[in-house]
Amino acid sequence: MIEIITSDALAPLTHGFFTRKGGASSGIFQGLNCGPGSTDLSEAVAINRARVAAAMDVDPDNLQTVHQVHSPDVVTLTAPLDIRPRADAMVTATRGIALGILTADCQPVLFADPVAGVIGAAHAGWRGVKDGVLEATLDAMTALGASRAGITAVIGPCISQAAYEVGPEFVESFIDDDPDHARFFAGGAGDRALFDLPAYGLARLRAAGVGHAEWTRHCTYSDPDRFFSYRRTTHLAEADYGRLISVIRL
Template sequence: MTLEILTADSLAPLRHGFFTRRGGASSGVFSGLNCGIGSSDQADMVAINRARVAQAVGVEPDALVSVHQVHSPDVVTVDAPLADKPRADAMVTATPGIALSILTADCQPVLFADAGAGVIGAAHAGWRGALDGVLEATLDAMEALGARRADTRAVIGPSISQRAYEVGPEFMDAFMADDPRNARFFANGAGDRLQFDLQGFGLHRLRCAGIGHAEWTRHCTYSDEDRFFSYRRSVHNKDADYGRLISVIRL
């Protein structure tokens, strides 16, 4: 099956894509394009999937760089293929031929570009990383390479939507402690449950940081099982594991 790659006009002409699960070699609960090295999928199947992604964006597999994601605000500046995966949740580069890749399964994959300056970034922004400042830290690191945030564009890819993101009151407490105005990102659910607007919060943080343009592709990972992996859906289905989607940008 052919790979399905979602793109955004605002990131053109840079080569990029939010890859769906379609077109991969994995099977079972990982069926499709599982690119999660940390999953319990067969390692050779993951390698085949990642090689297909690398080919799709025009780089060798070792130039498809990624980090060991830990829900942090930490950013790595990359100027060559990485021998080891540092613990971080975002990357930036000004080096042509390097493809930055982020893995997600409900969290926000965010691709950044200041095409004029020749600087790109990619971030894994779950609720914890977004609250702790990974998006702003990515912009700071891009500026250190010569980008201007007013000229930078960011696109949030497929991630869990508010209607599927049920949380408890203690979850909201962390956001209220940071800023009481964050109440706007929560809607009432059943009983004491709340529905969290992850993308609304991400867009808010990006715009407050002075970015030139920010948008969400408006794809929900939880509600479209045919196209996307979802951690939360796997929990509800009592699956043993789950696949990871990959999002990539390169100069």
């Protein structure tokens, strides 16, 4: 059975943060791997994405994803695209288009202004958030008629602070941007620190003026039965990893 995590804050819009349960993939990709960029069998990925589309009640061709490159770039969709553009966020005011984001520790962020009829979805790893992908998504939504105060943003399953160990250079790059960013780090072993990615994402969203922002509080690293994790795969020296999908549609 496919498992879908939803947020009351995004109701009544159709949306879901899909776990890895209920898919056709096997081996290290066991479950619902929706990443065409993985080395999984393309047939299995296609089946998985079709199951997601069915759960979202859209045609598989209307389940849109982008070629994610850890950028602040946003694509505005008025119709389904035949190719995946290089970007890390999408927005639309067109009914029937489902916006999908692939993750395996990074933040999937789903946005909605139900009154204006505008939605968005962003792939928000540390680099993308630092470079402004969340604010760029909000700008693209307001260009379609949304208001920042009317937008709800929900961060789905991602890596939690307890599992996100980083080096001193990483910390310094954030402190250089703003000394207040020290609050997103806790002490780790030796010279290492633990980075709170979802807290950083929430802070950026709230500072940008969204009406409501929350995290579902699911950690991808610590729950291998439900979530894929790039960092866990790296620690286990596995050859590749699956990609979770998070989707929203009008």
